[in-house]
Amino acid sequence: MSNRPPRAADRTRPAVLPAAGLLPAAAAPARLRVGVVGAGRVGAVLGAALAAAGHDVVAAAGLSTDSQRRAARLLPGVPLRPADEVVATSDLVVLAVPDDTLSGLVTGLAETGAWRRGQLLFHTSGAHGLAVLAPAERAGVLSLALHPVMTFSGGPEDLDRLVAAPFGVTSRPEHRAVAETLVLEMGGEPVWVAEGDRGLWHVALVTGANHLVTLVAEAADLLRTAGVDDPARVLTPLLTAALEGGLRRGDQALTGPVSRGDVGTVAAHLQTLTERAPSSVDAYVAMARRTTERALASGRLRRHEGTPLLDLLDSAEEAAR
Template structure:
């Protein structure tokens, strides 16, 4: 007789949790959907805007939209996926209104905060976790796939460390332990590498379009992919271009063109070029005899010559939810 073996259904695993999401921005529904694939049960989600409701409907179909207090009432694991500046007040309000239950797992996804921000909930008996996915989110199903192999910055009390790491692994991620006091530095590093990269790429595409390039994205794709790969492999040794070579004349021409055609990009160009020169010099890539002239070009005061428009700061989204 032939016996057919079937893989176990994730829903048959022990200790499956009822999962709730407070804040249906781009992050929360994706994390809950990934936990659902591991056999957990999304049971409730809160959302404010039409966009958040659409995200919840797409990634968590048939999961009811309710108030934050009702999310906590139905859930054993609550994902607090709201912007950093909203998180402390949310936690305080939930604790003060008695929404937090003893023994309830409360996990936020802020990169800035560790578990200290959950202290009001901890006093109410909650079990605090900080699980920050080092990923940019689109608010679509592709985010669930991208979580495979994604690093999570994990902070939790020692007695909850294994539980926190297990949840990350179930979402397909790789836990990386971050000490409480190091969370702001950790988050600054990610913002520098990810958020600022988007600004640089967007500016580069705009300049290429202004120069007459028909498909800036197609031109930049291979170049940026190679640059990123080289940087991750080799660090400063991957530096190339006029700054690392000490081509002061070329850099001066760049500055003049940006001042004339895109003055809003000049402060960023100067700041990054100075940082690049410093790193190239320290790494021995930029010859000291060439550095003086280059730094002189970069050190010129351009404050009164850059009256172009300025960009606005990054927003958190339209609905008070984590919209990374």
């Protein structure tokens, strides 16, 4: 399968789905009727992407006022209905709901008899694989897990962000072509993730994206405390270079006092934080410890250089308790 995401003009109908025997022969040339349960920032955008690929979004479910506004903007003319009615009218159901509500939703719909044999279903959760969809599978639904690795604002610009965006794909082996075709039709790039690796996949992405935002915001707050009016102006070139270096070279891109074994500088940092920003001490200690451990493991630090750093961080942690 080509690595090039199809252009919208290329994605007029599903090329693999009918061949996989998922639709009756008479329906093979037709578009899939798509229902979106959870017309939030992710669901509304993926529904719009499927519509752009030539499918027919027939219904959506969204409870909040924001969801209703997004649906009106991104899925114009698509009626909002209860989740069970959305499922009843759809060949392909997209579940774009919070991780903690996904299991209850799938089970609840199964208990009402909403699922039917021959339907397609995918959820967008990074934390879950196929196990959470078992109640639907028992009803004969072909289930997939397609997690877009992208942040969503819920606006039309998100459609452009989907182009070449990775999607974590988990499916039964015999359904992999179907899963990858759907991702390509939405403009993304499929990345295979085994069922047993789904949790680690999500942890990795949360660590890289969500925690990165926290670190950037923390650094900006410290600069404001130091009297810098525009932290972004100071941080942008530094963090851009650090991110590029980390992605290219991993631990070998480490710089700064920890990577040099400068115990005195790290001790001074801890003292400054204790005096000026005490709420940041724990985060600094945790990150400095992990940085020291990675620098030791990668050979950036020798044992006699890293041990004093770890001893200092242990003392700081004890003092904080």
